[in-house]
Amino acid sequence: MLNRKQEPDIHDAVDFDVTLKPYESFTLDNGVPVYTIDGGAQEVLMLEWVFYAGNWYEQQNIVAATANFMLKNGTAGKSAFALNEHFEFYGAYLNRNCYNETASVTLHCLAKHLPDLLPVVAEIFSESVFPQNELDIYKQNQKQRLEVNLKKCDFVSNRLIDEYVFGIDHPYGKYTSTKDYDALQRESLEAFYQQFYKNGRCMLFAAGKLPADIGTQLNKVFGQLPFNRTEMPAVSHAFTPATEKKYRIINDTNGVQGAIRMARPFPNRHHPDFPKVQVLNNILGGFFGSRLMSNIREDKGYTYGIHSYLQNHVHSSAWMISTEAGRDVCEATITEVYKEMQLLRDEPVDAEELHLVKNYMIGSVLGDLDGPFQIIGRWKNYILNNLTDAWFYNSLQTIRSITAEELQALAQQYLQPDDFYELVVI
Known part of the structure; x- marks a missing residue:
């Protein structure tokens, strides 16, 4: 039994033998690599689909971020409301994020609900339609949010310092304006989606208490999608840092x-x-x-x-x-x-x-x-x-x-x- 009257020994962290648990991996029929960490006490898991669909690959500013955000805003068979209702019904969270080189869609859910959730995620990757009314609402909200943020000194400084270091034309140094939102067209989003999501390069990360048939479930739903069939375009960007310091x-x-x-x-x-x-x-x-x-x-x-x-x-x-x-x-x-x-x-x-x-x-x-x-x-x-x-x-x-x-x-x-x-x- 633990003696609570005796102080525990104190050890320096530098003396610990720190190890990184190795992942397990397999590949879906369409070549999508899946990396997994199986563990945890609760019946919850996380799945993250990572696409090479960041602003590194866009031809027009904020197309990548907008396409990523609007993945949940309507498919050929479901409205934005229906999509959100579906995930909320099962107590699941579907988030999306866009970065410089990559963009991701992340699902947190109970393992037992995977059969009901995975097909809807696949629908988002293959049948998103970017409804015009949803795009109009997004543009209006983003412009209002930008106008508020531009009054904050920390927001402005974060934008400008990246421009000075990398250059305004480099993906690491670009920032948005209201004109960029005005210039957004549904056709540009659809073209980006077709190239970098529906027919894009994808990898999948899974963690949590994974079901024994996780590979079978993922392959059944995602293994036939047209991912990873084409090479990514060779894209490079020159750094143009500011001369003034x-x-x-x-x-x-x-x-x-x-x-x-x-x-x-x-x-x-x-x-x-x-x-x-x-x-x-x-x-x-x-x-x-x-x-x-x-x-x-x-x-x-x-x-x-x-x-x-x-x-x-x-x-x-x-x-x-x-x-x-x-x-x-x-x-x-x-x-x-x-x-x-x-x-x-x-x-x-x-x-x-x-x-x-x-x-x-x-x-x-x-x-x-x-x-x-x-x-x-x-x-x-x-x-x-x-x-x-x-x-x-x-x-x-x-x-x-x-x-x-x-x-x-x-x-x-x-x-x-x-x-x-x-x-x-x-």
Whole structure:
């Protein structure tokens, strides 16, 4: 019996033997790869269909995002209301999301309801019709939402900093305007849907307490659909970053708060420095005990929170620092950020701080692997970025073994003020 009068032993997370549960996989008759993680105590599961249908492949701005959103807004046999009623009747959730390279449709449901739900998901992939009235409502709602958001300094800053780093014509740097919504036509959505969904490239991820015949069920419903029969078009986009590095924009003359974004281009996950810089990033601003938080929030009181992170892009990334601060202290906040960068360049991280960050990062990995949904999510990220479990274990080894001298050298290479774009939107 557990002795509750005796304190449990305390162990450092860096000493744990962290493992990534391997996925199982099979292929449907039409070549769709299926990756599965079977586990969990409850009779629930998640299925995620991932299509190469992000804005990387669109010829007209926001066609990809609109086509993805409207998948649930009507098929040849069901209205938008009927589709939503069907999933709600079975207590299921069908969500869709559009990203840069990919777009996804995700189903959460009880395993016993799969026979009633899978055919309707297949209907969405093969018979969506994009009703004109639904498109008109979508355009009106999106324009109203955009007009509201454009009054918010943080929304404007998020749009502009990506433009400066990648270029307005690059998928990572594009943003929308009301004119883009006005230009949307049903025919453009149908053409995109036909190429990238109905006849597109698809992969499927499944996690949870999976039924024993999950492969049979999926193959019966989706194995004959015309997925993966054609090659994806070869699409490339040139980076056209801004030449100017410092921007100060007044979005609201009466605004009392400014949104600060500082960013520099950075390679993708295949660069050997990426795992090492993740450690350096956590020291700088990657968690609540970081240097930026300790200085700018705890000591100076300029902000409620400040964070730094590496963007999750496939082809290239960016190192971003993000915060909102009082209008009168925005410049002082930027000055303090550069001071913290200089300290990392000039002085090695002390052993206690480095040990704290290593424990935090390993502990975060443990938390991220708590359950089948989280595990399949990490595998999906690796697969879409053309990585294997070797990257996972190499990253853990990097966290455990990286030295203060290595971090200082990385700071001297990557934390140079002249490399960062600065943006303040008030």
